[in-house]
Amino acid sequence: TQLLEQSPQFLSIQEGENLTVYCNSSSVFSSLQWYRQEPGEGPVLLVTVVTGGEVKKLKRLTFQFGDARKDSSLHITAAQPGDTGLYLCAGVRSNYQLIWGAGTKLIIKP
């Protein structure tokens, strides 16, 4: 049973378009992390959001943590082919326990 639901599972868009990926749960997390994973590699941490309502920006990526700390979103502005990859969210349940979503496979076509 996936405690963190990510949507969409797959997204293919043209370069320059905007997109949003969602991560939803019925559980409350102390914090939530977003990772990016490329084929043949392990996930790499992009950001950790901690406070309900928190918004963090990483260049063209904007991450938001829901007020109730149950959901999060990742918005990419003017997507580029280099943004292609698998985006994973992970809820932090304790000091070490991560609960992972299934991921959103993103393809940006030039």
Added chain:
Amino acid sequence: GAGVSQTPSNKVTEKGKYVELRCDPISGHTALYWYRQSLGQGPEFLIYFQGTGAADDSGLPNDRFFAVRPEGSVSTLKIQRTERGDSAVYLCASSWGVGELFFGEGSRLTVL
């Protein structure tokens, strides 16, 4: 090394065989994690070491799976009597305390 190193990168074995997967964490990292990732899924927690001891092994699916970290550095994940359902990418990660996790590239296990 500079990053988490996992060997082998690929392992093909026959059903019923024994397999060992090795993880060499970032030097100085006290915590080490094993995850399993199936195609189209996020990582699934297997076991967490703090130092030499397994602080949480609740994610190991059954008693065919076992992991050790005898000197608090390198860890070995051992799978006995492999089954086709064990096929997956096995990811290792390490961290300093409970800080950011750094993942290796994974060991892809295929059980025929």
